[in-house]
Amino acid sequence: MQLAADSEVVELALWRAVEAQHVVSTMPLVDTRAEQRLLEELIEDAKPALAPGSSRLHYLLATPFRYRNPWGSRFRAPMEAGILYGAEEQRTACAELGYWRWRFLLDSPALTRLEPAPQTVFQCLVSGPAIDCREPPLDAQREAWTDPLDYTACQALGRAARDAGVGLIRYASVRDPLHGGCGAVLTPVAIAHPAPLAQEAWHLMVTRERVRWWRTEWSRSEGAFDFDVEAVAWTHP
Template structure:
């Protein structure tokens, strides 16, 4: 373990505005199956009823905020082991969100035998949320001394062990701030407690188009154009 449990005392109250990106394909998918708007609405209701209920602490929240907390996944992420409670990932700015999405879209693309010689177009919703709660900042001392550990592009074991300890400490850490492994100078946040999230009064939301090939990923929104070379 590259850190001391005494370091958890560095957690402090913080308030941040964060961006998150989610794929915006669900209504397009259901419209393909429906012959009318009424049928589509019924299909949407059936799909929603089949999903796990959000945790009690997320009751009444915007679905863009509570969705990551309603599932336990068999697949790990940087700060969550398989089967552990959900976590909400965001970043300080849209460019960092785009870099993270580009990497994971490309990974999915390359892991799919039938897609590698094709190209895939997807639409994503980027939106802003406000975090306010107890935060552990890995970009500050003493945690920053282990920068390479927290940014490891493949091995998440140390991050997952830290997240488990941070959730268990009293009072529990509600979020961890860390540096993006996909974009130099990009800052990310993983939030564990849905009660620490809300939508700002001014709901900032953007639609981004993503094109994925085996060589690169392109993301665009209005005049913003971002290219990530992967080959």
């Protein structure tokens, strides 16, 4: 694959949904705020170093590049460098995270549901050379890029894209029933603005049959998303 030749410089805003970080989980472990600050500092010191090029970034933007994991993800093989995944629409970002929360629930037999929990949905600006799995010549392998469970081909593409100096892979969401556009940001250098462009508070509730999102404050954006698991045909290994 001639990925560098097939790439095109783009500027794109992506939404990402994550568990809310303003909920301080360490406070119940200590007696005072001073002790809590010390505990947070110790935890921070124990974390992996920030990825090169990410020290300028807000923590929401830097964190995805900071960690390697033994499981991998769609465009990242196990223990490879971190990737920031985002979506062009809020609905798509919520579908993607909602799917993984649903998977967690199904893998936890003792749980019947995940109670409403605060989430942060934020938007970031990315720019640089990008390839698009929805466009020629990559669209010829559409089935490989959209396989719901087997990421082998996608991970090989991600590795080749890094080697070619490509900073962003654009693709169709597998979890969003409308298959909205997604982006896998391969390097923090591709983050064009050091802070989120927008940041919103949402809640997420998950049952075995349904995933529900709703906003906790007013805005001009849509206020709720409801994913019926049977209707969206999510799969589980």
